[in-house]
Amino acid sequence: MGMISSPVTHVDVLVVGGGPSGFAAAVSSARTGASTALLERHPMLGGMATVALVNNFCPAHLDGTRLIIGGVFGEFRERLIEKKAIFSAPDNATYMMEMFNPEVYAETMVEFCERAGVSLHLGCRILDVETQPSTGETSLRTSKGRFTAHTIVDATGDACIAASLGLPFTFGRSSDDAVMPLTFCYEIGPIDLETLEREMPYKIPVHPVTQEKHFCISNQGKTNTWIQEAKAKGELTIPRDHIAGIMNYPGQPDHATVNFGRVTIEDPTDPEQLMAAEAEGLRQIENGISFFRNYLPGFDRIELKRKALQIGVRETRQVIGLHTLTGAEAKACTQFEDVIAQCCYAIDIHQPGEVGTILIPFEPGTHFDIPWRSLIPASGPGNLVVTGRCISADQEAMSAFRVSPSVMAIGEAAGITAALASQQNLPVAEVGHQPVQKELLAHGGILA
Numbered sequence: 001m002g003m004i005s006s007p008v009t010h011v012d013v014l015v016v017g018g019g020p021s022g023f024a025a026a027v028s029s030a031r032t033g034a035s036t037a038l039l040e041r042h043p044m045l046g047g048m049a050t051v052a053l054v055n056n057f058c059p060a061h062l063d064g065t066r067l068i069i070g071g072v073f074g075e076f077r078e079r080l081i082e083k084k085a086i087f088s089a090p091d092n093a094t095y096m097m098e099m100f101n102p103e104v105y106a107e108t109m110v111e112f113c114e115r116a117g118v119s120l121h122l123g124c125r126i127l128d129v130e131t132q133p134s135t136g137e138t139s140l141r142t143s144k145g146r147f148t149a150h151t152i153v154d155a156t157g158d159a160c161i162a163a164s165l166g167l168p169f170t171f172g173r174s175s176d177d178a179v180m181p182l183t184f185c186y187e188i189g190p191i192d193l194e195t196l197e198r199e200m201p202y203k204i205p206v207h208p209v210t211q212e213k214h215f216c217i218s219n220q221g222k223t224n225t226w227i228q229e230a231k232a233k234g235e236l237t238i239p240r241d242h243i244a245g246i247m248n249y250p251g252q253p254d255h256a257t258v259n260f261g262r263v264t265i266e267d268p269t270d271p272e273q274l275m276a277a278e279a280e281g282l283r284q285i286e287n288g289i290s291f292f293r294n295y296l297p298g299f300d301r302i303e304l305k306r307k308a309l310q311i312g313v314r315e316t317r318q319v320i321g322l323h324t325l326t327g328a329e330a331k332a333c334t335q336f337e338d339v340i341a342q343c344c345y346a347i348d349i350h351q352p353g354e355v356g357t358i359l360i361p362f363e364p365g366t367h368f369d370i371p372w373r374s375l376i377p378a379s380g381p382g383n384l385v386v387t388g389r390c391i392s393a394d395q396e397a398m399s400a401f402r403v404s405p406s407v408m409a410i411g412e413a414a415g416i417t418a419a420l421a422s423q424q425n426l427p428v429a430e431v432g433h434q435p436v437q438k439e440l441l442a443h444g445g446i447l448a
């Protein structure tokens with residue numbers, strides 16, 4: 001019997017990882033004219049925003065005076081507004097978390113990819129990554145055949161491709177490599193909104209576009225006191241001192257997704273540690289639901305409606321790039337000549353192994369820049385661009401730009417860089433930031 005050889009697909013640009021950043025990279029690469037394939041291991045696009053049920057845009061794009069991220073992100077957000085699928089801030093100056101419907105978000109990503117001509121491969125597992133010594137070409141063996149490309153965009157969040165190719169990276173906090181804890185998010189309901197409003201007390205606004213009531217419970221009223229009380233009685237063992245968020249989303253006014261767990265492990269890229277974290281995350285879901293039923297007004301009849309497809313991972317590897325963006329640069333609101341994205345979301349470090357969070361907001365009207373050099377690995381084969389939460393940065397800087405709007409903006413620049421590298425047959429570092437900025441601005445990007 002002869003050997004069955006797997007099919008080989010060659011494209012100009014291969015984007016691995018279909019989270020917010022990989023999505024924007026694939027769309028911008030295809031729009032720049034490169035043949036582009038997007039590989040995602042889960043059956044849906046969206047990454048942490050959908051598969052980990054973190055279905056909101058943290059305000060990295062609204063600096064308290066204006067919108068500071070445009071491009072693919074801006075278009076995508078507008079489309080969600082048209083579909084009445086997002087509780088958008090009523091004006092661009094309002095600083096608030098914008099909850100979206102995760103299913104509509106994922107479907108809209110597919111629409112954008114299809115319209116741009118991206119070849120989409122969902123449920124695609126990477127089996128191995130190798131570089132041909134003779135040609136320098138990188139080849140990926142996957143559950144859907146072999147893929148080769150002129151340029152690869154690593155949008156895996158965990159820098160899986162860069163790590164497989166042996167590129168150097170840092171991991172977590174510089175003092176001890178500790179990464180931010182993980183959280184298993186979930187959806188609960190029904191919540192009695194009248195009781196919540198009356199007894200919390202909490203004024204729940206009606207969204208001007210969707211005409212639905214929208215709420216976000218974090219530390220209002222006595223919430224933090226109830227957490228302390230339940231802990232003192234041994235009823236609550238989740239290592240948190242506040243609720244990050246219980247928020248409803250369009251289409252489900254009396255349901256809410258919950259971000260309240262916290263699981264610390266050393267290495268979320270280790271499958272065994274991740275499995276143990278998921279088991280602890282599930283225990284925390286049960287513990288959280290029982291606490292809400294007993295303490296939060298209007299929550300006494302809630303049930304678990306669904307849990308996320310996977311536990312949410314905040315942080316793993318950061319590939320060492322031509323520039324490592326630091327918290328000091330972010331806090332100084334540094335503007336770089338090679339800016340490819342802007343961010344104004346707070347420094348937001350969930351402290352490894354602790355119950356608290358370090359939150360340092362930016363003054364309204366201020367932001368920091370993300371430089372193009374942080375997407376370009378300092379070493380390696382020259383055909384790889386890194387994007388999303390795993391670009392070159394320290395923990396403090398990444399704790400701010402890791403949120404969905406800014407990783408989409410970074411992804412757009414990564415996709416353009418990869419497309420230009422393939423069209424001009426250049427290593428990515430030789431593309432330079434100016435042509436990338438020019439393309440970004442030509443497509444509605446905001447860089448100043």
Ligand SMILES: Cc1cc2nc3c(=O)[nH]c(=O)nc-3n(C[C@H](O)[C@H](O)[C@H](O)COP(=O)(O)OP(=O)(O)OC[C@H]3O[C@@H](n4cnc5c(N)ncnc54)[C@H](O)[C@@H]3O)c2cc1C
Nearest residue numbers: 017019020021041047048058157312313388389402403404
């Ligand atoms: C618990 C939690 C709460 C958060 N809260 C918020 C919030 O409220 N608002 C906000 O805006 N942001 C929030 N964030 C941050 C934000 O969701 C992420 O940082 C963001 O999604 C990162 O985008 P990304 O595209 O870089 O990576 P990811 O979203 O991690 O996407 C990476 C994608 O690559 C895929 N992938 C990985 N490895 C492979 C492989 N080998 N082969 C194929 N595919 C692969 C993954 O399946 C995934 O789809 C939160 C994150 C977490 C974990």
